[in-house]
Amino acid sequence: MVTLFYSPGSPYARMVRVALIEIGLADQVEHIEATLRDPASVLLPYNPVGRVPTLRLDDGTVLTESLLILSWLDTRVPAAGLWPRDDTERARMGTAMGLMDGIAVWNRELRRPEHERSPGVLALEETRANRTADALETLVANGGYAGPIDAARIALACVLNYCEHRQKVFPWRAGRPTLSDWHDRIVQRPSFRATMPV
Ligand SMILES: N[C@@H](CCC(=O)N[C@@H](CS)C(=O)NCC(=O)O)C(=O)O
Incomplete structure (x- = not known):
């Protein structure tokens, strides 16, 4: 299953959370809340950068950076027109x-x-x-x-x-x-x- 690490206050992570709902994929992605700037954060074993949003794909690939994640989401549901086309x-x-x-x-x-x-x-x-x-x-x-x-x-x-x-x-x-x-x-x-x- 695809996993999204997020923190509730992050506007970067919120973009991905909103996008998942808008393109109808929110239920197919596990959402895990992560603490930030915390050596014990659940995120760090997956992403050494330690920032949210982080998306772990089902093959284990870990995407960091909101724009990369949004463009990946666009490839899942191209008809939703999430990523700017022009x-x-x-x-x-x-x-x-x-x-x-x-x-x-x-x-x-x-x-x-x-x-x-x-x-x-x-x-x-x-x-x-x-x-x-x-x-x-x-x-x-x-x-x-x-x-x-x-x-x-x-x-x-x-x-x-x-x-x-x-x-x-x-x-x-x-x-x-x-x-x-x-x-x-x-x-x-x-x-x-x-x-x-x-
Ligand atoms: N360029 C990154 C910025 C993400 C970012 O700065 N996220 C903040 C939360 S709003 C974060 O995870 N900060 C934790 C840290 O800097 O260690 C993106 O677009 O995803």
């Missing part, structure tokens, strides 16, 4: 992932004791996040990230919802009403409701 959608996927990566770096910096935080890193990531969210507001207002659910929409929704609940220092909604509405609608989907971090 350049516009690939570009949208890249922008959403860029926001997620920047938020992850920002969040990692904020988790350090205050005296260890780099003001330069914090400022850079705040600027990056605002710049990207402004661009996303325009993209969504011009019809981007619309249509059937795919990995680009899943990525954007996962990072925005992460900002909503976990990275609260980023007022991502301010001045971005279209992006806010887009988020509020997509997170009503059963796949997002079922994977909401507690």
